[in-house]
Amino acid sequence: MINEHYKAMLSEKSVIRQIAETASARRAEIGAENVFDFSLGNPNVPCAPAFTDAMVDLYETRDPYELHGYSPSVGLVEFRAAVADSLNRRFGMDYTENHVFPTSGATAAIAHAVRAVTKPGDEVLTFAPYFPEYRPYIEGSGAKLTVVPAAADGAQIDFDAAERMLTDRVAAVLINTPNNPAGVVYTARTMGRLADLMARKAAQYGHDIFLISDEPYREIVFDGADQLFPAKYYDNTLTCYSFSKSLSLPGERIGYVAVNPRATDADLMVPVFAQISRTIGHNCPSSSIQLAVARVVDETSDLSVYERNMNLIYDALVELGFEVERPGGTFYIFPRTPTEDALEFCTQAMEYDLFLVPSDSFGVGGHMRLSYCMETEQLERAIGRLKVFMHERYGRQSA
């Protein structure tokens, strides 16, 4: 008989995916150019050409036995060393290949990190608004997700609430900067306060509290800003990364966990990840993809479209009278909805073939997430449609 727990999950399918599916059906009806789909965070720029070159070269020149052989259970040393060197160069760290574990994207990275530093029943603390898939990732490990409510506008973390909720039961804190869905990028001040709080609580409780830092958007920061590196601020950090956005390879499922060499039991952590893989059926990402990414670890696709699009949509939303924070990175923006009930607003918008995601599944009411990874020309037309909608339904006029 089918396991009832997983069967029940079928009826709580991701809201984002459901909206994306409706948009998809609508595209089949009226043509893709007439559907304005802000739902999915699916990178729309082509992968970095250097990646394609590396892969074709590997296929043409490498012994297939080497290219496609089993990875050791901790992954290929070429990949692990290339990632360690890159992080050391960029962020002044001192990783070795023994601190890097290749994973099938950030999803698998989090799956391993959570299992390594929690036991069933422990709490993992995160901050609203948060990526809703964190819930199945955490709960699937047997741990419990606890969500600190969103801070008042302008503040990045509600530290009073965090202080209260970071109890003795919390084994790990999960952060995501730049953040999905709000595009918030933590400042050094926020990161320093969080690290201090965690260190103080860990000392008070007499046990480690690990920082799990989910960083798939690390390379998408705006205004020429430098993205800070959370592991610099806190020794017990597991950095979870995916090349899905930086190299535009979401389908290839390639990422890693990097263990801060100053973490407790740092040298045991990667072998422990390999044991976790045995129990969840993981066994490393594709060997050829590991080898190709190892060669282009510092490259990115042309990511400039995201900043160009952010400026367009941000300006349009402000003109239309939305309350909205300007994102510091990612390809998301998270305005308040004019109605208290975000779903009501997003449902109205669908009549205009505008597909927006209501904020409730991100742990916050009265907002919506717009993903602007699309061609700029399509975004311009989508903004036109948004103006029509806001004029007809809300009497709003842009300048």
Place this chain on the structure above:
Amino acid sequence: MINEHYKAMLSEKSVIRQIAETASARRAEIGAENVFDFSLGNPNVPCAPAFTDAMVDLYETRDPYELHGYSPSVGLVEFRAAVADSLNRRFGMDYTENHVFPTSGATAAIAHAVRAVTKPGDEVLTFAPYFPEYRPYIEGSGAKLTVVPAAADGAQIDFDAAERMLTDRVAAVLINTPNNPAGVVYTARTMGRLADLMARKAAQYGHDIFLISDEPYREIVFDGADQLFPAKYYDNTLTCYSFSKSLSLPGERIGYVAVNPRATDADLMVPVFAQISRTIGHNCPSSSIQLAVARVVDETSDLSVYERNMNLIYDALVELGFEVERPGGTFYIFPRTPTEDALEFCTQAMEYDLFLVPSDSFGVGGHMRLSYCMETEQLERAIGRLKVFMHERYGRQSA
């Protein structure tokens, strides 16, 4: 703090891997040509050239956005349809793309299959000798592995023991034909008896008992025999497959679960697998590998070396007086050791740089597993060394 359960697993590392690591260290000392490593089942033939051609063509001609985009959570339809068609053609089945779920090799296939049809505490029954990694795969899901002892020589399954051990607590039966480590290929008679037993017990207990059929060696059968297809014999079958051996792509992590369309809830099963993925951080194998394999699903590498090697090593073992069953497939052979204690014999052999795996971790005493996926020339020299060892230590002489 590191999870104690996974930390404890570090000290129970796979015996096979430990021997392989010792062999590896020895190669560095005295040169690869002087080390006779029968430990790892690592395919040694190059991948099928058609796969390389398909992949290079995809890289050269496909829009990178299509090639590397996110898979739907149930996988790419090209892959699912190609597998369904191939199984239907070869085995007279009636799969559709809705019954096939792409996975990161057979490991992930089993991880999904077990979670889908068991709940924590349920038993999964398998038959000794069995692949030792089944234990972490099953126990990682919360289910319990129960092992039916090996049958007397010649019999494929001890049906008296199976009858007794297939209790009401058993939710699934896990088989592996052709079998690692013994190379046994189930006959139609064995398969029919097992299906009858399972159907009878399921009726008696009033609940489904699923067959999980692990078939990575399906394409490596000897003497021109046809490998039977277990799902033909039993409706509630989940077929777990890997292209690691057929296409010689072990590092690429590509396989599938196929759900018999006549199984209970057959149409729900693939969506349930997608939910399971969310909880274990899986999210489909590499998109480009799915697309390339979809084009070459009926191809294999040149697998003839395995049968040639099997005949050489089987004849040599018989000449040296070993008790041994002739394998029907795979690239393993599983003779009795001359000593009761298999470890004692394998330890002696190491002094001759012969690396053999004692049988205890396969759930059987007094045997050893030899993996003969190596160049035939190297195998011939390994056999020479085995003869020296058996002569000097056991006074055995080959004809």
